Amino acid sequence: MPPQGAIVAVLAIAGLASSFMFTLVVPIQSKLPELLDASREDTAWVVTATLLAAAVFTPIAGRLGDMYGKRRIVLVLLVLLIVGSVVAAVSTDIGGIIVGRALQGAVTGVVPLGISIMRDVLHENRVDSAIALMSATLGVGGAVGMPVSAIITETSDWHVLFWMSAGLGAIVLVLVVLVIPPSVLRTPGRFDLVGAIGLAVGLTGVLLAVSRGNEWGWLSPATLGCGIGGLAVLLVWGWYELRIAEPLLDLRVAARPAVLLTNLASVAIGFSLFTSNVSYPQMLELPASFGGFGLTLLQASLIVMPAGLVMMVLSPFSGRLARTVGPRLLLVLGSIALIAAYGFSLLWATEVWHLLVANLLIGVGIGFGYAGMPMLIMRSVPPTETGASNGLNALFRSLGTSLAAALVGAVLATLSVPRGGVAVPTPAAFQMSFVLGIAAAAIALVVALCIPQRRDPHEARPSLP
Numbered sequence: 001m002p003p004q005g006a007i008v009a010v011l012a013i014a015g016l017a018s019s020f021m022f023t024l025v026v027p028i029q030s031k032l033p034e035l036l037d038a039s040r041e042d043t044a045w046v047v048t049a050t051l052l053a054a055a056v057f058t059p060i061a062g063r064l065g066d067m068y069g070k071r072r073i074v075l076v077l078l079v080l081l082i083v084g085s086v087v088a089a090v091s092t093d094i095g096g097i098i099v100g101r102a103l104q105g106a107v108t109g110v111v112p113l114g115i116s117i118m119r120d121v122l123h124e125n126r127v128d129s130a131i132a133l134m135s136a137t138l139g140v141g142g143a144v145g146m147p148v149s150a151i152i153t154e155t156s157d158w159h160v161l162f163w164m165s166a167g168l169g170a171i172v173l174v175l176v177v178l179v180i181p182p183s184v185l186r187t188p189g190r191f192d193l194v195g196a197i198g199l200a201v202g203l204t205g206v207l208l209a210v211s212r213g214n215e216w217g218w219l220s221p222a223t224l225g226c227g228i229g230g231l232a233v234l235l236v237w238g239w240y241e242l243r244i245a246e247p248l249l250d251l252r253v254a255a256r257p258a259v260l261l262t263n264l265a266s267v268a269i270g271f272s273l274f275t276s277n278v279s280y281p282q283m284l285e286l287p288a289s290f291g292g293f294g295l296t297l298l299q300a301s302l303i304v305m306p307a308g309l310v311m312m313v314l315s316p317f318s319g320r321l322a323r324t325v326g327p328r329l330l331l332v333l334g335s336i337a338l339i340a341a342y343g344f345s346l347l348w349a350t351e352v353w354h355l356l357v358a359n360l361l362i363g364v365g366i367g368f369g370y371a372g373m374p375m376l377i378m379r380s381v382p383p384t385e386t387g388a389s390n391g392l393n394a395l396f397r398s399l400g401t402s403l404a405a406a407l408v409g410a411v412l413a414t415l416s417v418p419r420g421g422v423a424v425p426t427p428a429a430f431q432m433s434f435v436l437g438i439a440a441a442a443i444a445l446v447v448a449l450c451i452p453q454r455r456d457p458h459e460a461r462p463s464l465p
Contacts, residue, residue, distance in 0.1 A: 004121075004123065006179050008118070008126070008134075012133050013175065015137030015141065016137045017110075017141065017165075018107045018110045018141065019139070022141075028161070029046070042094050043094065044215065046094075046097055047101075048208075049099075050102065051398070052102070052105070053102040055395055056199070057077070057106040058108050058394045062389070063391065066386070070116050071183050072182070072183070074180070075176060080103045080106045080107060081107040082170055084101065084105075086166050087103065088101060088104070088162040112390030113387055113391075116378075117183070131319070132319045132371035133316070135315075135370040135373070136312050139307065140308035140311050141308070144308050146305065147305055186384075187385075192241075192244065194240070195249070199237055199248060202230045202233035203234070203395070205227065205230020205231075206226070207398075209227030211405060212226075248388070249388050253381050253385050258376055258380040261450055261451045262380075262393065265335075265443075265448050266373055267403070268335075269335070269369045269400065269441075270397035270401045271437075272342075273362070273401065276304075276307075278404065278409060279408060280303075280355055280359060281297075282425060282430075283355065286424065286425070307360060307362045307363035310364055318367065318372070322375050327371070327375035328448060330372030330375070331368070333368045334366065334367070335445035340361050341358045341362045344358050378390070404436075408436060411433055412430075412433065413425075414429075415428050415429035
């Protein structure tokens, strides 16, 4: 077997590449209608398609990994990333870009699969620190990737972004083939195709309603149809999953108190994280004459980036702390740090360094919170369910970020004033966003305190030499 340090490093690089896909098009997002000769409503699908694909593919990829080998499914997801990047790179119309971005979104499943691989192959003393590092990549990739994307778009053609992501995917693919050992712990059985289709349809409906509600109108037929229809499909899907012998997701395992509460906390933590992603960059880039700081996208990205670096630095400490006192404390500390970050912003948000301090606290909160959640999951499920269970946890985080994008976006749009023909968020809009961030973090804190600390008797690790 390759050195365990090399395995951790390659999986972390894969996680960075995965999370980078979410900020890849941020520098050109406002210019997409002009670049693609399409309406702003149509170009919004460049982001929405990635979100939907990530939510749908991640739990399904986790189950496939449990059944057919986690390394094999990681390779499939990386191939989809490469294909999607090439499709987007050679496209000049909106349709090709949307297809490419949807394929790129599938690679999000690499992170929960990587965490499950770590549980399978690493020595027990290294697992917690490695999981904390892998979890940190969810924030680091986006934070570090944003200034990289900004530099590329300022110095070259925007298609280079997608060629770069294709090259990154190819490099990671080769590293995984060379370093990551094939999975030996598998769950026999048949793949639940009906369950996969039902989950995909239900999630798509709900997430479409959440992500496009601002634009369509929250009480419009399209929003209500997608939302209510999606929920109805998910209810039928849950009924079906409980009645078949080999379900896509074992909902009885997902209903265990530790797993259920951790997933609920994931929604709140994801919401709190994305609140910062929506509000802080807008404050930094808003012209000074409109009450902002007038920074360029690159400058704003450099203020936000340290949050990701804090997550990376905290990962080894998170692992040691989890082994000493348990991962629940990580989730508690993370929630407290997020409350402190948004509370600080409510009191002090008049200087750039104020937002830098708040983002550093965000990094602490997400670093601890994202490290603790997969550890709590894997202490509560059998080894044969780690891929699917981590995929489900990633899905709940995605739901939280989607809710934040919709609600915080609605707040900033509603509490705005026209300035020079453009709707500009008011200080009250940003303060309300911070209140929402505090509320989400407080919910995460309360839920975390309710998570039982007793280890599940099904927890088992294969003996390692």
